[in-house]
Amino acid sequence: xxxxxxxxxxxxxxxxxxxxxxxxxxxxxxxxxxxxxxxxxxxxxxxxxxxxxxxxxxxxxxxxxxxxxxxxxxxxxxxxxxxxxxxxxxxxxxxxxxxxxxxxxxxxxxxxxxxxxxxxxxxxxxxxxxxxxxxxxxxxxxxxxxxxxxxxxxxxxxxxxxxxxxxxxxxxxxxxxxxxxxxxxxxxxxxxxxxxxxxxxxxxxxxxxxxxxxxxxxxxxxxxxxxxxxxxxxxxxxxxxx
Numbered sequence: 001x002x003x004x005x006x007x008x009x010x011x012x013x014x015x016x017x018x019x020x021x022x023x024x025x026x027x028x029x030x031x032x033x034x035x036x037x038x039x040x041x042x043x044x045x046x047x048x049x050x051x052x053x054x055x056x057x058x059x060x061x062x063x064x065x066x067x068x069x070x071x072x073x074x075x076x077x078x079x080x081x082x083x084x085x086x087x088x089x090x091x092x093x094x095x096x097x098x099x100x101x102x103x104x105x106x107x108x109x110x111x112x113x114x115x116x117x118x119x120x121x122x123x124x125x126x127x128x129x130x131x132x133x134x135x136x137x138x139x140x141x142x143x144x145x146x147x148x149x150x151x152x153x154x155x156x157x158x159x160x161x162x163x164x165x166x167x168x169x170x171x172x173x174x175x176x177x178x179x180x181x182x183x184x185x186x187x188x189x190x191x192x193x194x195x196x197x198x199x200x201x202x203x204x205x206x207x208x209x210x211x212x213x214x215x216x217x218x219x220x221x222x223x224x225x226x227x228x229x230x231x232x233x234x235x236x237x238x239x240x241x242x
Contacts (some may be wrong), residue, residue, distance in 0.1 A: 039216050043081070052148055053081035054216035055225070056186070062212070063227050065184040066090050069100025071138045073178065075125050075171050076149035079104030080115050087117035087144070105137050111134045125178075126170060131177040144174035147187040161222075168226070169198055176205060176229075183231040191222045202228045 010028055027044040039051035048054075060066045066089035068214075074082050087093060090102025091114065104118040112120045119137055123130060135141055149171065153161035168187045175185040185206065189195050202209045207230030 001157070010035070010071065010227065048081045048084055050080040050081040051216060052239045053085050055084045055214045056082045056146065056148070058214035058216055059186060059212060059225060059227060060089060061182075062214075063210070063229065065144050065229065066226070067102075067211045068096060069102050070143040071103045071140060071180075072105065072146065073134055073138065073142045074104070074106040075119065075145065075147045075174065076108055076167075078108045078110055080106065080112055080118075080120075082106075082146055082148055083115050083118045083120070086144075087115065091118035103138055104152070105142075106136065125174050134178055141180040142175075142183060143180055144184045145179060146185070147171040147185075150188065157222075164188070164190045165195050165198060166194045169201070172198065172228075176234075179231045179233070181233040183232060184196075185226070185228040185231070187226050188223055189226055191224055199226070202226060205232055206230050207232065215237060 012190055037051060039054050040148065043049070043051050043053060056066075066086055068089075068091040070090045072086045072090055077083050083104055086102075086104045090104060091099045092104045094101045097142050104114065104115075106112060106118055107123040107125055108119045108120075109122070109124055111122055114120060121133075121137065123133065125134070147168065149164075149167050151160065151167055161209065168189050171187050172185060175183075179185065185202070189198070199209065199211075206228035206229070210227045211224055213224045217225075
């Protein structure tokens with residue numbers, strides 16, 4: 001769908017928003033930023049459900065984990081932009097002749113509008129038995145687990161950081177249960193210091209772990225993404241001799 005994912009070099013007329021009666025200045029500034037954001041503009045033009053689609057596009061361009069034939073699960077997939085990208089990249093619709101056909105599964109607590117080429121399920125991935133359900137829907141273990149989840153903002157930077165790290169740790173634990181040997185885990189985190197334990201855990205379980213801020217991530221945001229590749233599947237426990 002796209003080749004140049006930077007969103008830069010596109011000269012657009014800047015839209016200014018007047019402060020309407022009853023609208024807070026912060027809301028006006030947010031709306032103005034949205035209307036002038038090149039990634040928001042491109043997402044609308046190219047049919048993506050949000051600017052976040054360009055983040056996963058840029059990460060995959062750099063690390064190449066969404067390959068034709070891969071099985072992908074997207075945790076907290078709403079509104080669906082990452083699933084849209086995954087469908088294209090893993091050839092879930094089989095439109096790239098001669099390439100293996102992949103599988104894309106999105107799960108979320110809320111209902112998500114259908115996405116061509118993806119299975120969407122309303123599911124709490126923390127619920128008992130969720131791992132077995134996901135592997136059943138995928139038809140086997142996942143090659144890639146994605147998470148662009150973020151907890152509801154509290155307005156307190158430290159609290160928000162701890163909440164998103166907890167979400168990321170839960171997503172990583174889920175990934176350990178469903179990933180195939182050599183698989184990839186990609187997740188959003190917020191910089192803030194509490195992510196050190198998560199980093200240590202990922203480094204023990206994956207051969208390579210990178211921390212990346214893709215160009216589509218806003219400069220004033222503390223978000224970054226961990227890309228952990230080469231999952232080391234733990235050996236099954238062996239029974240002690242009688």
